[in-house]
Amino acid sequence: MQKNSYLGVGLGLRKKHFKKVLENNQDVDWYEILSENYMKFGGRPLDVLKSLISKKIPIIPHGVSLSLGSSDDIDQSYFKKLQQLIHLLNPPWFSDHLCFSSHEKVHFHDLLPVLKTSESLEIISHKINTLQEKLKIPFALENISYYLKSHLDEMTEEEFITEIVKRTNCKLLLDVNNVYVNSVNFNFNAIDYIKSLPVESIIQIHLAGHWNRGDLLIDTHGDYICPDVWVLYRKTLEYLERPVSTLIEWDNEIPSFEELKKEARKAKEILKECFDET
Amino acid sequence: MKLKDYNKIWSQFLLGKINLQEAQSSLKIKNPHLELYKEFINHHFEFALAKNFPLTIKAAKLKLQEISPLYYQEYQAYDWELNSMGKQFPQFLTNKNYPLYIQELSLYEWLKFDICLSCENEEEVISDIAQEELCLNPLLIGQQFTYDITDWINKDLFQTPLELHHILLVTRDFHLKNCLFTKASQILLEIINVFLEQNRFIEKNELKELMLSHSSTSKEKLSKEIEFALKQNIILSKDSLCLNHSS
Numbered sequence A: 001m002q003k004n005s006y007l008g009v010g011l012g013l014r015k016k017h018f019k020k021v022l023e024n025n026q027d028v029d030w031y032e033i034l035s036e037n038y039m040k041f042g043g044r045p046l047d048v049l050k051s052l053i054s055k056k057i058p059i060i061p062h063g064v065s066l067s068l069g070s071s072d073d074i075d076q077s078y079f080k081k082l083q084q085l086i087h088l089l090n091p092p093w094f095s096d097h098l099c100f101s102s103h104e105k106v107h108f109h110d111l112l113p114v115l116k117t118s119e120s121l122e123i124i125s126h127k128i129n130t131l132q133e134k135l136k137i138p139f140a141l142e143n144i145s146y147y148l149k150s151h152l153d154e155m156t157e158e159e160f161i162t163e164i165v166k167r168t169n170c171k172l173l174l175d176v177n178n179v180y181v182n183s184v185n186f187n188f189n190a191i192d193y194i195k196s197l198p199v200e201s202i203i204q205i206h207l208a209g210h211w212n213r214g215d216l217l218i219d220t221h222g223d224y225i226c227p228d229v230w231v232l233y234r235k236t237l238e239y240l241e242r243p244v245s246t247l248i249e250w251d252n253e254i255p256s257f258e259e260l261k262k263e264a265r266k267a268k269e270i271l272k273e274c275f276d277e278t
Numbered sequence B: 001m002k003l004k005d006y007n008k009i010w011s012q013f014l015l016g017k018i019n020l021q022e023a024q025s026s027l028k029i030k031n032p033h034l035e036l037y038k039e040f041i042n043h044h045f046e047f048a049l050a051k052n053f054p055l056t057i058k059a060a061k062l063k064l065q066e067i068s069p070l071y072y073q074e075y076q077a078y079d080w081e082l083n084s085m086g087k088q089f090p091q092f093l094t095n096k097n098y099p100l101y102i103q104e105l106s107l108y109e110w111l112k113f114d115i116c117l118s119c120e121n122e123e124e125v126i127s128d129i130a131q132e133e134l135c136l137n138p139l140l141i142g143q144q145f146t147y148d149i150t151d152w153i154n155k156d157l158f159q160t161p162l163e164l165h166h167i168l169l170v171t172r173d174f175h176l177k178n179c180l181f182t183k184a185s186q187i188l189l190e191i192i193n194v195f196l197e198q199n200r201f202i203e204k205n206e207l208k209e210l211m212l213s214h215s216s217t218s219k220e221k222l223s224k225e226i227e228f229a230l231k232q233n234i235i236l237s238k239d240s241l242c243l244n245h246s247s
C-alpha cells in the first residue's frame, strides 16, 4: 500500500502555468490541485485536468474548505461537488487541513486552529469517517501552521492527530514547512514532533516557503523552501526509511514553471540520496 | 469548552463583534497573535476584491486596504467558493452612497463573474429538449442599468458614463465559460416574454408565428433576432447545446 502510493515529486497546478503544463508535462510526476478552484468552473481549467487525466498523470485534490474543526456539519453542496471532482480524477487519496474555516455558514477562508478536546476529536473523527466511507478513498489530514495556543486544549497536537488516525485510519499529509514554522515560533524540536506522529500513516509531504517577519515565521507559500526545511525534509525521510510523495507548494507570487521544477528537482535529489530508487 | 462556543468566539472576534481582550480571555490565549488572523482574512478579501472588481477599484479610486476590512465586517462570505467573497460588494457600495454608475460598474463586474460560478449546466437543466425546439436559457440573468457600462469600460473610466436606460442580458459561453453580455433590444425582450408567458419549449416556426401575431416586426428581422438570441445563448436549441458542450 505505502509502496504503491509513492507518486514521486509533484507541483501545484496553477492557472499561470496551464500552457507550460500542457506543452511539457513529462518531467512532473504528479499534480496537486486546490479542489475548490475546480469544483464549480468548467472551461479551460477542466480541459487542462482532462488532458492530464488522459496522459495518466496523477492529480490529487487538496481542499481548504472542509472545515473539519467546525461544529457545523459538512456542507452538502460542497460534498456533492467534491464527490464529482473525485469521480473525475479518480485519485489515490484526497486531503484537507486540521483546522476550521467556517462557523454557522460564515466562511473565513483561512485555516484557523482547532480546539483539541475530546468532543472536538469525536466530531472531527466522525466527519473523516463519513467522508472516507462515502468517497471510498483515503483522506489525508494536513497539519497547519498556527500562531497561538489555547489553554482550552486538553491535548497536544501530536496526541490529537495520533488519536484521529487511530479512530479513522486516515492518512497524514505532513507539511514539513508548517512543522518547521511552528517549531521556531513555539520553540520545540521539529524532528521530535514528527517522530511522535503515527508516521506509518504519512502518505504525502508538503514543502513550501515562509516569511521571516523577525519576531515570527509566517507560512506564506510565497518563497523558495528555506535550507532548514530542506534539512528537516531529509531527516524526515531518513527517519521514515521510505520515499513519500512530495509536493512543492507555492501559491503566492508564483514563479515561472521552470523555477518550480528546480525546487522539485532538489526534492528528487534528496529522495535519491536517501533511497537511491526514485 | 464546547466546540461550538470555541468556533463562535473566534467568529465574533474575526467579525469585530468582540475585542481582542475579550477573545483572548475567552479562548485562553496568552500570546498576542490573535490579531494576525484578522490580517490574514483582510488580505484574502482584499485579494478577492482586487480580482473581481479591477475596473470599479480604478474608476472609484478605492483604497482596498481601507475598504476591505469595512466590507468584510459588514458582509461576510456565505459560500465555500473562494471567489464568492466579493458577492455583496455592489450592495456595500450602494449602502456607502457611491455614485450610481460606480454601483452599476461593480454589479457589471460581479455578474460577469457570477454567471460562470453557477453550479448547473444548461444541458442538464433542459436535457429533454427535442430537435426542433427552442427554450429560454434557464440561467439567463436580466439586469436593469441606467448607465451604458458596456460602452464606458472601453473608454475613459475617469469620465462619467452616458445614461442609457436598458436591460443587460447575461449568459455564459459554454466552451470558454466566460460571460456574454447583450443589450436587450425590444424584439429580444419580446422573444423572452413569449417564452415566459408560454413557459414551455417552442418550435422555431411556432415562435415566429406567436411573435408575428402581436408584433409589427418583419419576418426577416425576426429570423435574424432569433439567430442572434441563439448565438448569445439567450435562447437555446438542442443543436446549440450539443455543439457548444461537445467542443
Ligand SMILES: [Fe+2]
Binding pocket: A142, A175, A206, A208, A249
Ligand atoms: Fe501545506
